[in-house]
Amino acid sequence: MKRLLLVLVVLATLLPGLVGAQVAPVTLSVRVGLGGLVKQNSWAPAIITVTNSGQDLQGEIEWRWDNEPTVFAQTLDLPRGANKQLLLPVRAPSFGGRGTVRFLVGGQPVALATAVADVADMGQAVLAVLGDEGPAIIGILMARNLPSLRALQLTSGELPDRPELLAAMNWLILTGDTAQLQAEQQAALQGWVATGGHLVINGARPQTALGLGALAPATVDDTDQTLPAADVVPPSEVAQPGPVHVLHLVPRAGTTAQTTATGVTTFVQHRYGMGMVIQSAVDLAHLGTTRAGLARLIGLDTLDLSSNNRSPAFGLLERALRLPALRLPSFGALLSFLLCYVILVGPVNYLLLRRWDRREWAYVTIPLTVAVFTIGAYLWGTTGRGSRVIVNELAVVHAASGATTGQATTEVGVYSPVRRAYTLGFPADALVEQSMSSFRRTAGTPIRTLRTDSAVEVPNVLVDVGALQSFTAEQTISVPPIRVTQTGGATDTVLVHNDSNQALEDVIIVQDGNALQVGALQPGAEQRITLPVNGALGGLNVPGQGTINRQAVLMTMVEGSGLFDNNPAAPPHPDASAPAPAVVAPQKGAASQLLVFAWLPTSQLPLQIDHRTTSTQGETLLIVGADDAPDH
Template sequence: MGLNLRKSLGGYALISLVIILFLVLSLPTVAEAEGTLSMTAKAGFNGYVRTGEPVSFAVEIENQGPEIRGDLQVRCNQFGSRVIYSRQVVLPRGACKSFNIYASDDQSQSFNLRLMAKDKELVSSRVKVTRLPPQEMMVGVLSDNQEALNHLGAVKLPGNAQRVTVINLKGEDIPSNPIMLESMDVLVLADFSSHNLRPEQLSSMQSWVEGGGLLVTCGGASWQKTLNSLPEILLPVQVSGSVQVSSLAELEKWTGQQLPAGKNIILSQGEITRGTTLVANGQSPVLVACKTGHGNVYYLACDPGSSPFDNWSGNDSLWLNIFTNSDPHQVISAANARTMMMDQRRHEIGWALRSIPASDLPSRGLLAAVLLLYILILGPGAYLLLKKFDRRELGWIVIPLTAILLFSATYFVGFKGKGRDVFTRVISIVQMEPEFDYARVNSYIGAFAPTHRDFSVKLTGNLLVDILPVDFYRDGPGIDNENLPVLATVKQGTDTKVSFGDLSRWSTRSIATRSSIYQPGNIDAKLYTQGNKITGTVTNNTRQTLSDCIIFSRYGYQKLNKLEPGETAQVDFMLYLSMQNRPSYYRLFESYPINYPRGFNPFRAQDNSKMRIMEMYFNRGQGQDNEKLMFIGWSEEEIKGVLDNNGLGKVYPSTAWVSPVPVNLLQGDRVSIPPGIINGRIIEVKANHCEQNLQGVQFGGGPVTFQLDLPYELSSLQVEKLNLLAPAESFQSARWVRMELYQWSTGSWKEIKYQLMGNSIEDWQKYLSEKGSLRVRISPSGTDGWVHLQGVTLTMEANYQNRGQQPSLTTIEGR
């Protein structure tokens, strides 16, 4: 029996040895991998990235050796520590694969991408990036004729120190994730084979436009290869052919520049399906503008990179009009919004995430029972015990020791029951759009888990994650230091996992994510204007119960309180000029909306968090001036499909549901425009300094020109009352404001006396163009003066005379 046992054991050992050898030989070693791998990497858009935005990397790895399983990593220095972004890589023998990875690093100038296996670097590639300022306009050009549109870089934007950077792209450069496309402000498609774009890339472009981008699709001789593969949502004209013409009188009038004589021009022809025709050639549209979500899609019937447009003197005027009217990502009207956001988004939201509601206290009955138990044990209990053993002299020792044991036991039970809890705060902003199926979601997640050395947050899907600072420490430029401790690791893939180490143990571990949700519902508004009043109804067509609902603009608001799903509320409020120069989202939470006593704090403590959330939203450039009227409602329900709640303990969600709401200015034959609906856009800056933010526009050392565009042509209006409003900061500063109006018939400016509470325009025919545009030039009275305006808007009462004309909301006048 012993012999058989030894044989059996020997057989098992032999089989085990064979299995182990097979496994060892089948797995590639790090030594075998060395010299058999090669890696190339590209960053951003041809190496350009915007300061304050995440960086995407396209990596290609070729493996000539045995199979490799490892992690592709990008290490970034943030807040005096390291954050590692990684994704799993599997490379069979002889494989050459492409991978995409991102890093939420807004300062570094170079990145070292590494393939790691068993904590050892197998291969690496360093890439450098060119950082562009937040206020610079990035224009991506998709064209088979490289450098054909480089002349766009000569367009002078109205803002100070603003310029256009033209980046020539290939189809493969368009990311499938629209969030990674947000650094780009404008995309121009001209003489480009659009059939090379994959469906997910086209979907990404659509989502990017809805988020505030500008897409310009161009026709011309190569209209078929450029336009035929685009979906309807990205092409507001149904193109059917082309035509050759010798002149374009309307385009010359719109730009103020003549085209070269004797040149043949090829235009694509078609019928407009959406939007507004800005320039036409007979019945065929030449330039069409179509509002799409927060952004715009423009159609240009010619190829701007071909003759005679490639060297045309009117290019600057043409593209400046397109840029200023569409204002992509509000880079013109609020050029410094990105800078403000870059400085504040991490630190401001951190305060709200750390405001976790207190853990539930023990009930009064439990506290009374524990106290009674203490008294019984330390009093009669100790006395009876010592009496039984006849050792009452030991009371001075027994009673203190018993008290210490009781207090220690109470602390241990409390720590086990409550001290080990995980508290998670989730703040989300859902940006709904009327008539769109998808809504953008910005979520901020903060978890406090002091007894967990290592802690992980799991997210559904491959989401863009930004690690927020653990305190108010403001980081400086990144330094390549491998000795810095690791704050967090972001594992990218089918789902996303963020792992925090012991470094952040006693802080709130916070992250920010961006995603989208399908068919969240909408806010259905049926609103009308009556003088300076907004009336009508709004209906909550979401599946959420919304509380603290408000509809508002810069010049007024109405609280709607709570709205159940499907519930309708009546709207009736005035829009009026106020001298309180504070952002509107501050006034939403004030107890005294007009004036309040000196020293009185108008904000309730529970509203501070909501104000900070609104500040985050509006500092992202989604200001109410762009949307005219806004709806905001709040829910205490978490957005499904973003966060995996496993291990997150008690979750405290707070979600803001935000939506623009349209308003009808025409009732019967009557047109009423209250303040804040038609707002001035900056078209020219000659001031030494100009800054626009949530409190208005400030400039000095020269004039700034604004243009206000009515949604009606002049021929369809009989104006009864037209007021121009440009309220200054105070009555004292109003004395130093100089105002001029542009006379379209003569091409000259006429000075009018500035009135703080508004200027009545009596001879309005002189100052309204055929398209219904009004220009005003404002400057300080002295060369070293300074002007601070809340904004530029107008009010109007008129009769509408042409019922056959459809009012347009995007009509603009060329320069």
């Protein structure tokens, strides 16, 4: 009998190792970020390659940063002989770029690999170059010695197909054939620009603008010509003396063009949403020098690289939510309750027992009074908390003028009247993370997001009694088209037209740190406003009628972004002694852009709790960037 027990113990010890040996043929490799670079607290792509030379497996791929508790996972079927590559969106850490990817089968790791990413600070600008001219352009820019600039080169295969995964970049210079990009990559570029990205289209070849459609501010004609380089930049800034090849750009309506003295268009720009697109007719690598040329041509000398044109959406919900169940009882109500308790348990109890000549009953009446008030306090608290789970949403959506899609950042708050763990289900295209304001990312409180074919699940979300747990979901959504057009003439005006079938509420025009309240805008209606906007943001009155305090949302955004700065400080010129160029790309400061804020009384993010669709209540704030007025 003892021998049999010994054999069983040995088998139990060796069995996990035997099972692991059977699945050991799984190998992993991973690279994280854009060219190995990620930006603090921004989404980044983790490209994972998995091979399997053993038996068929079903499991999960998961990534975790060494210094962060959040785990990002995805289900994966891995048949025998498979060699798969998948993209797992991960949120970059605040510090420390080392992480580990694991393949789990039945919850047990069977393969792992590590990777290290270069983490850029939020205050650092990142410029990427896509195409063959990357080394030349990056070399010029890095020789420019811009301390807050990080530069990297990308290939078309490294360009993500989601705008959220491009968030690490401030600038992107295109030099290759964009028609070779996938439709999802082209749409991602469009969404990235709408949320504040700056796109530069190099003029080395006409194919660079082919895949961008209307995002390119100009079309390229079949004809081209040559010009002396000094007609484009000062002679001291020309890298290669002699004539330069110039594409024939035909500016689109509503764009701003820069021409030479002979009328040749050299640069065209236009705003798209919160971002900017600059199209060059010449090869920037041919013109730029280490002295001044390229950095100034694309606006690096005049743009505040550390500014954040994209308005903040994180932490807004908890500051602006008006949920009765979260309110504490008023001071007057608590004081009245305590006074009643003191009076009843003291004077009233004593006087009654004295009148009845039953003072010895105090041993019974006092505990009974305490019990009654205890039960009353409990019922008061539970009644105030309610009896059901409440889900509130606040979406901030950035869109371009006239666009039917926008980039949404939705904060979801889950309130529970009792302490309980829930499984939350988000749409499959959402990038989900627990809000930092809700959960401080401490090592003892990990959250795991699992991507499946049909949803993004967050299991075991513990919500305390009467507390709120909030998550952030980012995705591309449909939006009501709003056309915002600036018109020139004797007086500058802006025309806001609601092209949708939905009414817009509390419409506000914002420019140069000032604001003007327009009010409601019905479907098909338009409003013409004379510029400049001179009203103070603090004087607006947009409280809203629902659970979201709209005024609190706007004021919180004022505190966290540069959208409302009255006097945005321009950074000093890196080389004040450098001569001014004869012709430069047209630039307009970020603060001069006109924005339209409009509210919708609903939100679009469906949510499941414990695998059942739940009702939500929420609102949507649309932020639409106006098209630039053409020069006049």
